[in-house]
Structures are given as structure tokens and as C-alpha cells.
Amino acid sequence: MRELQSAASRLGLSQLAVTSAEPLELAGPAWQGWIAAGRRGAMDYLSEGQRADPRSILPQARSVICVAMPYATNTPFIPLGRLAQKPVERKAVGELAGYAQGQDYHPLLWNRLLALGDILADLAGRPVLGRPCVDTAPLLERALAARAGLGFVGKNGLLIAPGGSSLLLLGELLVDVELPPGAPMKDRCGECTNCLSACPTAAFVGPYVLxxxxxxxxxxxxxxxxxxxxxxxxxxxxxxxxxxxxxxCPFNAPNAQARVGSAPELTSRRSTLSLIELLELGASRYRSVVRRSALRRVSRAQLARNAAVALGNLGDPQHTASLYRAAQEHSSVVVREHATWALGRLGAECELRALSAEAQPEAVRVEACRSLSELLDRTADAT
Ligand code: B12
Ligand code: SF4
Ligand code: SF4
Structure with missing residues (x-):
């Protein structure tokens, strides 16, 4: 095990822990209950497979090697009391989550897991049957890492490494080698509930459940x-x-992040993107924006849709012309409808009137009428 640990740290992995390939006893029913309650939304793939059973992926598996790769983010740590005082960003830029600010973690982790498999084969003195997983297989990665003792699951549902933070990405190597398993850690959240109360959309049903x-x-x-x-x-x-x-989360305070460091490839190279650029993204610029980045998970239309919402929330009337153009011309009706919603937030009455009357797709006309009536109500209330 010590050799594997040091091989992992040579490969830029901050943690390595092992668990058996036996099914997860508690997490299995928790996952099924979560699916039955409809909490997965449109992510149909989450109900597929036997996610609590590693052997459903590799029947010969005897152990699961769980690893973590830390990332650095430009998103600042915000003590809870200061969240409300955070200055409103007036620049027309959209924020990216920390894990997507550097290179795409999937191939990076995958290659390291393959290298770890080679090292294990050398140590075992025989070929090893292995299967790397990084979001790529039906597996409850956090619950496995928690059982291995790689960290504990916080009330925000994320795996937090001891002496470290939750700013890490997980990967697993299922192997046909029996390795000594680690022991789960105790939950260290204590009385803290910062994450539950700070979530902007009140997405937590309760501790641990999203x-x-x-x-x-x-x-x-x-x-x-x-x-x-x-x-x-x-x-x-x-x-x-x-x-x-x-x-x-107190576990992500700057001193903890500094202690753990981050994989250089995952270090932030950009933490924001121009909203107007995203709204007007052409096919070739889209390819360069998402290249070698986790952003490739989203389509051009999704990025434009998200930019329209962000511009609406920014509420700066100088973006009216760009939003009006998108509402009239974008190739995606979803983007056009979101741009119309954003025009309502900007108080663009003339544009909404035009969109509600013009020969627009139904979704755009309906949104224009609704936004217009909300706008007129707001104006009436203010006078
Ligand atoms: C689908 C998915 C999402 C979905 C759903 C998230 C969710 N909470 O389920 C969405 C899109 C919302 C999402 C968001 C994020 N995700 Co995500 N996501 C996944 C994915 C692909 C599957 C997760 C899954 O199966 N969910 C279903 C639920 C049931 O399972 P679970 O929460 O993972 O497991 C819980 C239960 O089993 C429960 N449990 C276990 N035993 C018991 C016992 C009892 C008694 C109870 C009550 C519960 C319980 O605890 C487990 C941990 O919460 C995983 C990769 C993977 N294959 O695991 C990445 C993964 C979980 N995501 C990850 C990340 C980084 C994020 C984000 C931080 C990204 C971001 N910055 O925007 C956010 C965090 C949101 C949050 N607070 O969870 C990382 C987490 C790393 C870490 N440190 O934990 C993962 C592991 C990807 C990776 N390979 O690194 N994600
Ligand atoms: S919306 Fe809530 S649960 Fe989701 S990542 Fe943000 S704070 Fe966490
Ligand atoms: S914010 Fe508090 S409750 Fe939430 S995960 Fe961190 S320590 Fe736990």
C-alpha cells in the first residue's frame, strides 16, 4: 500500500484509499430512494445500472482504488456572514465553477489511473485486470471514496478530504487484486449548516440530500x-x-487549500467568460472555448441560454440590443425565449411589445406577453 500511495502522489494525486468491491450497503438504498423521489430531474442515466455494485462494471473486481485530484479555483472562499455583502459583479461576465477553470479533468484522471494500474501490476508481479472510472461508469463514486476512508461526505454531499478540502475530483480503478481496505471516517461537519442555508436555490432537501x-x-x-x-x-x-x-465551507478556507495544493493542469486559467460573447457564440468560436475543458459537456445553445439568464440577472439596459437580436434571430427557440425573459428583467418594454406581436415562435410570444404584463405591474406598483 505504501508503494501505491507514493506512486499516487508522484502522479499528482492528493489522496489514495482502497475499499473492497462488495456492494455499498447504505448508499444503495439511499440512491434508489433518491431516484424514486424524482430528484435526478432529466438525468435518466442516473437510474441505470447497479450503481452501488462495482462488480456490475467489472465482475472480476476484488478492490476499488479511489483517488482524488485537487483543483485550484479563483472562486473565493466566503465566510457565511459575508455572503450577503459580496459586491455585485457589474461586468458582463459569467462565472465558471472552479473545477471547470482549468483543463478537462476526465482524461487527466483517466491516464493517471491507467498508470497506477501499471504500477500495481509491477508490484503484484502479474498482469492486472483493471477498469478506470471517472464519471464514466454507473458508480456511486462519493460513497465508495467515503467507505475507503479517502474522506467523509459533508452535509453538502461532497467528499471532504481529511486535513484538506472538498475541492477535489474523484476517480476509481477497479482491480482484480485483493488489497487491504481502509476504514470510513467520522462525519466532521458537527453543528455547521453553512452550505444548507447558503445555497441560492434552496436545493438541499436536508443534510446530505440534494x-x-x-x-x-x-x-x-x-x-x-x-x-x-x-x-x-x-x-x-x-x-x-x-x-x-x-x-x-470551513474545510475550504484558504489555509486548507494552500496545504493541499492543486494539480497544475487543473489550476485556473480563466474563471469567467464574456456574456455577450457566449450569447453570440458561433460554431468555430464555441469549439475553441470548450476545447480541452470540462465545458465541452454543454452545447452552444446551452451556453447562450445561460448567458441570456445571466444578462437578465445583471439587469444592465446597455445589453438590450444584443438580447433583442438573440430573441429574434438565435437558431435555438430555447435561447430566444430566455433572451425574451431577460429583456423583461431589463425593463425593455418596446422590445417586449414587438416580440409579443411579431410572428415569433409560440414560446417567445408567450414569454413576451408574460414579461410585459409583469413589467407593467411593476411600473404600476412604483407609481
Ligand atoms: C449526477 C452528478 C451531479 C448532479 C447531481 C448531484 C448529486 N448530489 O447527486 C449535479 C449536476 C447536480 C452535480 C453537481 C455537482 N457535482 Co457532480 N456528479 C454527479 C455524478 C456524475 C453522479 C452523482 C450521483 O450518482 N448522484 C446520485 C446520489 C444519490 O448519489 P451521491 O450524492 O453521489 O451519493 C450519496 C448517497 O449515496 C448518500 N449516501 C451514502 N450512504 C448514505 C447513507 C445514508 C443514511 C444517507 C442518508 C445517504 C447516504 O451519500 C452519498 C454522497 O452524498 C458524480 C460522479 C459519480 N459517478 O459519482 C459527480 C460528482 C459527484 N460531482 C462532482 C462535483 C465536483 C460537482 C459540483 C461541485 C460541480 C459544480 N461546482 O458545479 C456540484 C456539487 C453539487 C452538490 N452539492 O452535490 C464530483 C464531487 C467531488 C467531491 N469532492 O465530492 C463528482 C464525484 C465527480 C468526480 N468524478 O469528481 N453533480
Ligand atoms: S445550487 Fe446549491 S447545491 Fe447546487 S452547487 Fe450551488 S450551492 Fe451547491
Ligand atoms: S459547510 Fe459546514 S455543514 Fe456544509 S459540508 Fe462544510 S462543514 Fe459540513
Whole structure:
């Protein structure tokens, strides 16, 4: 084990822990209950497979090697009391979640897991049957890492490493080698509930349980169609994921982050993107924006949709012309409808009148009429 640990740290992995390939006893029913309650939203793939049983992926598996790769983020740590005082960003830029600020972690972790498999084969003195997993297989990665003792699951549902933070990404190597398993750690959240109360969309049903349908990561990344209207105003200027439940966590205070460090490839190279650029993104610019980045998970239309929502929340009338153009011309009706919603937030009465009358797709006309009537109500209340 010591050799494996040091091989992992040579590979830039901050943690390595092992658990058996036996099914997860508690997490299995918790996952099924979560699915039955409909909390997965449109992520159909989450109900597929036997996610609590590693052997459903590799029947010969005897052990699961769980690893973590830390990332650095430009998203600041915000003690809870200061969240409300955070200055409103007036620049027309959209925020990216920390894990998406550097290179795409999937191939990086995958290659390190393959290298770890080679090292294990050398140590075992025989070929090793292994299967790397990084979001790529139906597996409850956090629950496995917790059983291995790599860290504990916090009330925000994220795996927090001892003496470290939750700013890490997980990967697993299923192997046909029997290795000594680690022991789970105790939950160290104590009385703290910062993450639960700070979530902008009230996405936590309770400690440890998230309703993904309300989570900004789901709304901006996983959801393909329209974002529920009542949640749009709560998203702020986030265009890809969200870090609030991590930014307020004492385990992510700057001193902890400094202690753990980060993989150089995952170090932030950009933490924001221009909203107007995203709204007007062409196919070739889209390819260069998402290249070698976790952003490739979202389509051009999703990025434009998210930018429209963020511009609406920014509320700066100087973006009226760009939004009006998108509402009339964008190739995606979803983007056109969100741009119309944003025009309502900007108080663009003339543009809304035009959109409600013109021969627009039904979704655009309906949104224009609704936004217009809300706008007129607001104006009447103010006078
Ligand atoms: C789908 C998914 C999402 C969905 C749903 C999230 C969710 N909470 O389920 C959405 C899009 C919302 C999402 C958001 C994020 N995600 Co995500 N996501 C996944 C993915 C692909 C599957 C997760 C899953 O199966 N969810 C279903 C639920 C049931 O499972 P679970 O929460 O993972 O497991 C819980 C239960 O089993 C429960 N449990 C276990 N035993 C018991 C016992 C009892 C008694 C109880 C009550 C519960 C319980 O605890 C487990 C941990 O919470 C995983 C990768 C993977 N394959 O695991 C990444 C993963 C979980 N995501 C990750 C990240 C980084 C994020 C974000 C931080 C990204 C961002 N900045 O925007 C946010 C964080 C939101 C949050 N607070 O959870 C990392 C987490 C790393 C870490 N340190 O924990 C993972 C592991 C990806 C990776 N390979 O690193 N994600
Ligand atoms: S990622 Fe953001 S929206 Fe999702 S649970 Fe955490 S704080 Fe809430
Ligand atoms: S914010 Fe507090 S309750 Fe939430 S995970 Fe961190 S320590 Fe636990």
C-alpha cells in the first residue's frame, strides 16, 4: 500500500484509499430512494445500472482504488456572514465553477489511473485486470471514496478530504487484486449548516440530500431545455456550475487549500467568460472555448441560454440590443425565449411589445406577453 500511495502522489494525486468491491450497503438504498423521489430531474442515466455494485462494471473486481485530484479555483472562499455583502459583479461576465477553470479533468484522471494500474501490476508481479472510472461508469463514486476512508461526505454531499478540502475530483480503478481496505471516517461537519442555508436555490432537501432539479450545476450544465422560470433569477451570473456550497465551507478556507495544493493542469486559467460573447457564440468560436475543458459537456445553445439568464440577472439596459437580436434571430427557440425573459428583467418594454406581436415562435410570444404584463405591474406598483 505504501508503494501505491507514493506512486499516487508522484502522479499528482492528493489522496489514495482502497475499499473492497462488495456492494455499498447504505448508499444503495439511499440512491434508489433518491431516484424514486424524482430528484435526478432529466438525468435518466442516473437510474441505470447497479450503481452501488462495482462488480456490475467489472465482475472480476476484488478492490476499488479511489483517488482524488485537487483543483485550484479563483472562486473565493466566503465566510457565511459575508455572503450577503459580496459586491455585485457589474461586468458582463459569467462565472465558471472552479473545477471547470482549468483543463478537462476526465482524461487527466483517466491516464493517471491507467498508470497506477501499471504500477500495481509491477508490484503484484502479474498482469492486472483493471477498469478506470471517472464519471464514466454507473458508480456511486462519493460513497465508495467515503467507505475507503479517502474522506467523509459533508452535509453538502461532497467528499471532504481529511486535513484538506472538498475541492477535489474523484476517480476509481477497479482491480482484480485483493488489497487491504481502509476504514470510513467520522462525519466532521458537527453543528455547521453553512452550505444548507447558503445555497441560492434552496436545493438541499436536508443534510446530505440534494434535489438536483434545483441545483445550479444541473440547471446550467445537465438540463438541455428551458430552465424553470422561477429559478432563473436565483442563478445570478453563473453560466457553468456553482460553488456556493463549497465557498462557505470551513474545510475550504484558504489555509486548507494552500496545504493541499492543486494539480497544475487543473489550476485556473480563466474563471469567467464574456456574456455577450457566449450569447453570440458561433460554431468555430464555441469549439475553441470548450476545447480541452470540462465545458465541452454543454452545447452552444446551452451556453447562450445561460448567458441570456445571466444578462437578465445583471439587469444592465446597455445589453438590450444584443438580447433583442438573440430573441429574434438565435437558431435555438430555447435561447430566444430566455433572451425574451431577460429583456423583461431589463425593463425593455418596446422590445417586449414587438416580440409579443411579431410572428415569433409560440414560446417567445408567450414569454413576451408574460414579461410585459409583469413589467407593467411593476411600473404600476412604483407609481
Ligand atoms: C449526477 C452528478 C451531479 C448532479 C447531481 C448531484 C448529486 N448530489 O447527486 C449535479 C449536476 C447536480 C452535480 C453537481 C455537482 N457535482 Co457532480 N456528479 C454527479 C455524478 C456524475 C453522479 C452523482 C450521483 O450518482 N448522484 C446520485 C446520489 C444519490 O448519489 P451521491 O450524492 O453521489 O451519493 C450519496 C448517497 O449515496 C448518500 N449516501 C451514502 N450512504 C448514505 C447513507 C445514508 C443514511 C444517507 C442518508 C445517504 C447516504 O451519500 C452519498 C454522497 O452524498 C458524480 C460522479 C459519480 N459517478 O459519482 C459527480 C460528482 C459527484 N460531482 C462532482 C462535483 C465536483 C460537482 C459540483 C461541485 C460541480 C459544480 N461546482 O458545479 C456540484 C456539487 C453539487 C452538490 N452539492 O452535490 C464530483 C464531487 C467531488 C467531491 N469532492 O465530492 C463528482 C464525484 C465527480 C468526480 N468524478 O469528481 N453533480
Ligand atoms: S452547487 Fe450551488 S445550487 Fe447546487 S447545491 Fe451547491 S450551492 Fe446549491
Ligand atoms: S459547510 Fe459546514 S455543514 Fe456544509 S459540508 Fe462544510 S462543514 Fe459540513
Amino acid at each position: 434535489d438536483a432539479r434545483r441545483c445550479i450545476a444541473y440547471l446550467t450544465i445537465e438540463l438541455q431545455g428551458p430552465i424553470p422560470r422561477d429559478l432563473r433569477a436565483l442563478i445570478g451570473t453563473r453560466v457553468f456550475g456553482c460553488d456556493v456550497c463549497q465557498s462557505v
